[in-house]
Amino acid sequence: MGDVIKxxxxxxxxxxxxxxxxGMMVGPIIIGxxxxxxxxxxxxxxxxxxxxxxxxxxxxxxETRNVEGPQVKNLRPLDEDL
Numbered sequence: 001m002g003d004v005i006k007x008x009x010x011x012x013x014x015x016x017x018x019x020x021x022x023g024m025m026v027g028p029i030i031i032g033x034x035x036x037x038x039x040x041x042x043x044x045x046x047x048x049x050x051x052x053x054x055x056x057x058x059x060x061x062x063e064t065r066n067v068e069g070p071q072v073k074n075l076r077p078l079d080e081d082l
Contacts, residue, residue: 031046
């Protein structure tokens, strides 16, 4: 996450972690209110919709690794020493 922002790693990671923590605290309260006001089916559908949106957004994150070969240059096959 920090390598995408280039140089602001600590602040970005902190905000990313806080967003996850806030979601775990507020999410059940909101979904509980939705299930009380409407139904369990509506609450489940809302949770599924949020999950699908998050899944689509995850696939939009750019890949920052070098996928053009091994990440470590000094690796040998396991059977080479045998």
